[in-house]
Amino acid sequence: MISARQPDSSDLLQWYDRHQRVLPWRARLGEIPDPYRVWLSEIMLQQTTVVAVKPYFEKFVTRFPDVFALADAPSEEVMQAWAGLGYYSRARNLHACAKQVAYEFGGVFPDNEAELLKLPGIGPYTAGAITSIAFNKPAVAVDGNVERVMTRLFALTDPLPGVKGQVREKALSLLPEGRSGDFAQALMDLGATICSPKKPACSICPWMELCLGRRQGIAETLPVKAPKQVRPTRLGAIFVIERKDGAILVETRPPSGLLGGMAAFPSSQWAEDYDLSKAMLDAPMELRWKRLMGEVKHVFTHFQLLLTVYVGRAALDAEAPEGMRWVPRKHIDDEALPSVMRKVLSHAISQI
DNA sequence: AAATCGTGGGA
DNA sequence: TTCCCAAGATT
Numbered sequence: 184m185i186s187a188r189q190p191d192s193s194d195l196l197q198w199y200d201r202h203q204r205v206l207p208w209r210a211r212l213g214e215i216p217d218p219y220r221v222w223l224s225e226i227m228l229q230q231t232t233v234v235a236v237k238p239y240f241e242k243f244v245t246r247f248p249d250v251f252a253l254a255d256a257p258s259e260e261v262m263q264a265w266a267g268l269g270y271y272s273r274a275r276n277l278h279a280c281a282k283q284v285a286y287e288f289g290g291v292f293p294d295n296e297a298e299l300l301k302l303p304g305i306g307p308y309t310a311g312a313i314t315s316i317a318f319n320k321p322a323v324a325v326d327g328n329v330e331r332v333m334t335r336l337f338a339l340t341d342p343l344p345g346v347k348g349q350v351r352e353k354a355l356s357l358l359p360e361g362r363s364g365d366f367a368q369a370l371m372d373l374g375a376t377i378c379s380p381k382k383p384a385c386s387i388c389p390w391m392e393l394c395l396g397r398r399q400g401i402a403e404t405l406p407v408k409a410p411k412q413v414r415p416t417r418l419g420a421i422f423v424i425e426r427k428d429g430a431i432l433v434e435t436r437p438p439s440g441l442l443g444g445m446a447a448f449p450s451s452q453w454a455e456d457y458d459l460s461k462a463m464l465d466a467p468m469e470l471r472w473k474r475l476m477g478e479v480k481h482v483f484t485h486f487q488l489l490l491t492v493y494v495g496r497a498a499l500d501a502e503a504p505e506g507m508r509w510v511p512r513k514h515i516d517d518e519a520l521p522s523v524m525r526k527v528l529s530h531a532i533s534q535i
Numbered sequence: 536a537a538a539t540c541g542t543g544g545g546a
Numbered sequence: 547t548t549c550c551c552a553a554g555a556t557t
Contacts, residue, residue, distance in 0.1 A: 228553040235543070235552085269541030272556075306555045326553045371553060380551075381546075411550090412538095441540065484540055522542060 190336055190393040192359040192366055198389035199369035204376070206233065207240055209368065216364065218292040219250050221317040225309045226277050230270060233375070239268050250292075253278065254285035262444055262519040271445055271521070275438070276304030294318040315363035323354040324367045328374025334406040335378060335396035342407040416487045420462035421450035421479075423531040424470065426497045429512035431528075432467065432504075441483070446518040448527055449507060450490070459491055467504045470495035475534045481523040488523065494531050 203209075208224035210216040223243060227236045242264055247253035253261070258278055265274035280302045284292055292313065293299050299310040312324035323329070330343060333350040341349070359366055377384045385397045396402035424432040431448075438444050451457060451465035463472065472493045479490040503509050510518060520528070 225553065230540090230552055230554055231542080232544080232552045267542075269543090270554085272540065273554090276555080304555070308554055312553070324553075327551085328553065367553090375553085443540090482542080484542090485538075 188393065190357065190390050192357045192362075192369075194389040194393075195357075195369050195373065196359060196362060196365055199365055199372060202372065202376070203368065204372055207237060216317045216319075218294075218313065218317040220244065222280075222292060222305075222309075222313055223277070225312045225316075226273055226304055227268065229273060229309070231268065235268065239265070250281050250290050251285050253281040258444070259519065263517060266445065266519045267522050267525075269522075271443055272439070273304055275444055279303045280305065292317065294320060296322055312367060315367040317364075319362070319364045321358060321363050322367075323351060323358060323363075324371075325351050325354060326371065328371045328378075329354055330406050331380065332370055332374050332378045335383075335402045336390055336394050338395035338399055338401065338405070340401070340405070340407060342409055344409075346406065412485070414482070414485065414487050415455055416489060417453040417455050418457040418459065418489050419451045419453040419491070420457075420459060420465055421448050421490045421492055421527055422466055422472075423448050423492060423494045423527065424468070424497050425494065425512075425535065426501060426509055427499045430509040431512060431515055432497070432507055433510045433515075433518060434507045442521050442523075444519075445521045445524075447520070447524050449504075453486075453488055453490075462491065462493065466493070466495075467507065468495075468497065468501070470497060475531065477530070479523070479527050479530050481526060490523075490527060492527055492531055494535060 208220050224236065224240055227239055246264060247256060261278045262271070262274055265271065283302060284290060293302075294314065296310040296314050299305050299313055300307070305313070308324055308326050311322040314320050314322035315324055325347065330347065330350050333339065333353045334346060337353050339346050339349050354370070357366070373388070377388050381403065383402055385391055385394065385402060388394065391397065394402065396405050433446050434449055436442050436445050436447050449467040451462060466472065472495050475492040475494060479492060481488045481490070515528070
């Protein structure tokens with residue numbers, strides 16, 4: 184049995200020098216990375232595609248050019264700017280982290296993983312990403328791309344998340360001297376463009392000859408993942424109330440949990456066994472309701488939601504119930520409404 | 536340590 | 547339609 188030479192980072196870095204993607208948050212050749220932009224982009228990119236992040240990143244750096252601007256912004260403005268991007272705890276932690284960096288660290292981000300890990304919203308991946316990309320200090324950023332590339336390159340067949348330790352060891356073993364940032368970004372570019380989840384383009388991969396996964400014909404089956412859970416369906420009733428002047432009744436959801444801190448229309452609880460025939464009991468005020476045709480369907484990570492929409496018209500002098508407020512129609516788009524609520528609103532408007 | 540936490544796009 | 551999943555963190 185003749186063993187092939189071990190993979191090393193030089194093949195990857197040469198490939199990266201020619202094929203790296205141009206991204207809004209990425210320093211161009213010769214530019215010095217801005218830790219604020221690196222941090223912001225890494226938080227946004229958690230479980231989120233590059234395409235989805237781009238417009239949000241541009242919006243944020245325009246509205247909040249540095250960590251002080253973000254720290255000093257009202258939380259409502261931050262949540263509003265984040266609305267639609269999902270995983271809203273990221274926005275709350277982002278704001279908390281900005282305040283901490285601005286007011287406790289004088290606006291300077293820590294340059295090592297241990298200190299970064301103490302900050303809200305920064306976990307093992309993001310700490311490694313900031314350390315390597317923003318400061319070019321030795322660290323690896325193990326994300327989904329790196330898991331895929333390493334399990335294939337070394338034919339690691341143990342399932343995730345258990346195999347993560349081996350993935351990290353392998354990535355560390357390849358870490359080049361002096362180019363930690365490029366190495367991290369090169370692995371992500373490789374995973375995003377060549378070592379893709381389905382139909383990897385092995386023929387143009389810089390590691391083609393050395394890749395044990397490809398040699399064994401199992402590359403596309405890696406990484407092995409635990410079987411996914413079934414997604415239950417929850418039901419609920421939601422109430423879109425329009426005052427006679429067009430204002431709409433809105434509440435702010437509790438600071439933590441699903442859609443925490445985001446704006447919403449008053450609704451019942453969302454449960455698998457919700458009894459729609461008793462929806463009126465969950466209405467925020469007594470009105471003459473019209474139940475709209477159809478339902479609003481929305482898919483969350485761990486359940487699917489079917490919302491039945493009720494619309495009602497309130498008097499000009501109707502007071503907003505405790506914890507709720509009237510939002511003038513022309514300002515409704517300025518609210519921190521998550522996608523599911525915008526879906527409800529357009530469903531209601533189309534039938535009013 | 537298993538659950539929780541969004542969204543939109545592509546196969 | 548349905549399924550998959552994308553630069554994970556938190557509890």
